[in-house]
């Protein structure tokens with residue numbers, strides 16, 4: 001027996017089993033031969049919410065939650081945020097290497113080439129109510145792109161896949177901007193191919209009657225940095241949705257719509273919108289201690305705090321805090337920053353938050369910057385979805401090319417009735433009586 005094994009004694013049968021350990025993990029299927037008798041299904045592992053289950057091998061993003069480390073393809077997030085553009089990082093996340101000058105130039109052209117939307121897309125958008133949530137419009141419109149590009153279903157052709165990847169990255173800001181302008185009743189603005197990815201997005205959002213909209217370069221760079229920070233984050237809720245839906249070989253527009261739907265929830269990408277609501281509720285620095293006390297006593301959560309993986313300061317939150325200072329030099333200071341900083345200070349000294357290892361996450365400061373830049377809180381998750389599309393697509397492609405992957409299909413522990421006697425309708429007892 002080598003050292004890289006796990007020895008298990010089944011006390012029900014006194015049988016001993018030896019399971020190989022590889023990369024710090026045992027295979028859940030290796031438990032299946034552990035049975036009480038030949039008719040027994042075999043031992044399963046039970047892991048609601050995937051608290052301790054690796055669902056794939058991945059070489060895209062590395063996180064060390066205890067040390068607060070985040071790397072894309074081996075490069076620390078801080079280095080990428082300082083030296084790269086978002087499209088450069090998108091190339092890295094998708095293809096594994098940073099592009100050289102020629103590669104980057106043609107990649108930027110390819111993405112720019114795909115920013116236009118089919119005119120029919122405008123019609124989908126026009127069908128939404130004026131007060132529809134932009135995230136719901138984004139999810140629905142991305143799904144509707146499957147009707148515009150039916151060839152996307154051919155997911156086994158690498159060049160076809162690449163075409164859809166370019167289209168999705170190119171069109172995401174265009175859809176996001178349309179959803180924003182729809183909610184304001186403004187006419188849609190077509191992309192401007194002379195502009196950078198972030199500046200073009202700002203142009204589509206905010207151009208009014210001027211012949212050429214000039215995005216403030218500091219704000220455009222800040223947005224680009226925020227996009228870099230949000231590009232991927234390994235097996236989170238939305239990446240898992242992308243892989244799970246993609247594992248049925250659904251087309252990439254539908255799988256991306258599913259991932260975006262997962263992102264929209266307040267426990268995931270919707271948290272930054274909730275942070276702003278929370279800061280509004282707190283109202284002033286003086287009210288912070290009472291609010292923290294309320295949360296400590298079990299009334300609600302501090303939105304923008306805590307993370308399934310980070311049990312230390314989220315490295316993205318540090319970069320965002322720095323970016324906030326640059327943004328505020330242009331826009332003026334968002335008064336919510338003072339409340340947020342006081343909240344962070346008090347929470348990080350509080351026993352409850354220290355013991356639970358609850359630190360600010362990426363969503364804590366991003367909303368404050370977005371608001372200072374002129375975005376409404378409803379747009380915050382949309383701003384997250386644009387760059388995260390890169391990560392979803394990288395995860396999707398990696399899943400499709402992984403020979404070990406099959407359609408995602410978890411097991412369950414059944415807790416319901418069995419073999420019940422059928423009752424004719426006149427004999428059935430109302431649900432309110434059986435389950436009051």
Ligand code: ACO
Pocket residue numbers: 266267268269271295300301302303304305306307308309356358361362363
């Ligand atoms: N405020 C107060 N208490 C919290 C918070 C919080 N923000 N987050 C976790 N806790 C407490 C829980 O009550 C629980 O306490 P208990 O063990 O005494 O019952 C403990 O910490 C563990 O919390 P879980 O919910 O089990 O941790 P999990 O890993 O499942 O949740 C999550 C992670 C969802 C991010 C959680 O921390 C949370 O709800 N945070 C607020 C929402 C948020 O900011 N989400 C954005 C995450 S980043 C992203 O998705 C991009």
